[in-house]
Amino acid sequence: MSSSKKKTRLPLYVQVSELLHREIAAGQWVPGERLPTESQLAQDLDVAVGTLRKALTVLEEDGLLERRQGSGTYVRKPPEGGAVYQFFRLELLNGGGMPRAVTQSVALLKSTDVAKQFGKAGNPDKQYWRIRRLRYLNQTPVAAEEIWFDGRHAEQLSVEDMHESLYVHYREEFDFWMTHVTDEVSCQEAPEWACQLLNTPVPTTLGWISRQAWANNGRIEEYSQTWFDPLQSRYVARLS
Amino acid sequence: MSSSKKKTRLPLYVQVSELLHREIAAGQWVPGERLPTESQLAQDLDVAVGTLRKALTVLEEDGLLERRQGSGTYVRKPPEGGAVYQFFRLELLNGGGMPRAVTQSVALLKSTDVAKQFGKAGNPDKQYWRIRRLRYLNQTPVAAEEIWFDGRHAEQLSVEDMHESLYVHYREEFDFWMTHVTDEVSCQEAPEWACQLLNTPVPTTLGWISRQAWANNGRIEEYSQTWFDPLQSRYVARLS
DNA sequence: AGGAATTTGTGCGTATGTATC
DNA sequence: AGATACATACGCACAAATTCC
Secondary structure, three states: OOOOOOOOOOHHHHHHHHHHHHHHHHHHHHOOOEEOOHHHHHHHHHOOHHHHHEEEHHHHHHOOOOEEOOOOOOOOOOOOOOOHHHOOOOOOOOOOEEEHHHHHEEEEEEEEEHHOOOOOOOOOOOOEEEEEEEEEEEEEEEEEEEEEEEEEHHHOOOOOOOOOOOHHHHHHOOOEEEEEEEEEEEEEEOOHHHHHHHHHOOHHHHEEEEEEEOOOOEEEEEEEEEEEEOOEEEEEEOOO | OOOOOOOOOOOOHHHHHHHHHHHHHHHOOOOOEEEOHHHHHHHHOOHHHHHHHHHHHEEEHHHOOEEOOEEEEEEEEEOHHHHHHHHEEEOOOOOOOEEEEEEEEEEEEOOOHHHHHOOOOOOOOEEEEEEEEEEOOEEEEEEEEEEEHHHHHHOOOOOOOOOOOOOHHHHHHHOOOEEEEEEEHHHHHHHHHHHHHHHOOOEEEEEEEEEEEOOOOOOOEEEEEEEEEEOOOOEEEEEE
């Protein structure tokens, strides 16, 4: 009844998964690298193979690892091909469409607004990179996107040296990558720059996505907002 | 290379989970009922306990079962309390809010539009129930909702005998329940009836959700669209 | 091409821990 | 306090996929 603090320690497989998570975040193994075999890891950590496998399952569900039967267990890296767009949720009205992004501007700015979005009682003196991009599905411009991340991640940043997938850029240049996001979807009057990019009248009410993205280091590393043209695309979510 | 049809049968635990899925859908155990113990089930089906547990894990992840340590494994039913709103994705702008629904109208109609949404090369003579409701979060009206489902599920249907949670109504009267949904989110000019309910000018562009809902029998049993006021609420999705 | 070695996936059985009744 | 039921943990054997020679 009186339910005092549970002193019971966490299950062993949880302890193991958290240990491995820390080691991966610390760079013990880098993205793409293969981990030791299950039996080897189990032996090193002095746990049963079944216990280790359950720990790996947790990390796999968290998107941190990828297991291939007959091959090994690998630290996951954002794939090179089409699956770069893991978290891209816009689709053409008749479904699908290949995403592309064209960067419009890159700037290092102070913004208390964004600082608040990052939590951490936003320091108004902090600087953030602001990227503005035009999004395409196939050949159709469908959305204007504004992305913010911590100014300390890069000294210099220009349109030329940005990978088309920002998430790939993060991994290759900043040594972290995104594991999950929270989206809030609504509609808003779009700012002038977005209307111009999308070639709509000013002002126009467009679909609007506000996103926070969590990286494998556990922090929120990106905040973005996207205005999309409802005549061209929709936001799609599958829930269970 | 030439990759012919893989004749390898499915893993045993998948077979078991599909067997149990069929039996539950067939009413062998009804929502809320407790299944036999793991060791009993394993014995009945002549598989190891570990294998059975893996099968139950699949069904649990599919939202069909609920396991309680020390108590048993239960067929999940839409809970009575706040979690009735399992698939409700609207939140107040500052987060959260308790959902309520007030039914405005109930009608049995033909609709080729809706028939198409249900797939199945919609028969234009089929009839569908159309429910229109006003949605609240706390005391604030936030959305107008239009729901369609197969006309054969009920002979009669009136505002009075509808449960506030339609999904509970489905379970208690129609003997199925929803396991997952697909939402498409965008914005649209709202129809007149929706604007009147939400007390906005006519016409107004509002947030718009188009949903298909799958039941535990594997079929799409509901199609709905919702217009929400972006000044009051937002659609929220968490993705990984 | 093909077989051996390696590595993860599946399945079984048992013992013990923990929550519930 | 005791019985019951799910959760965790261990260990082993074999299957399936991949890799290496």
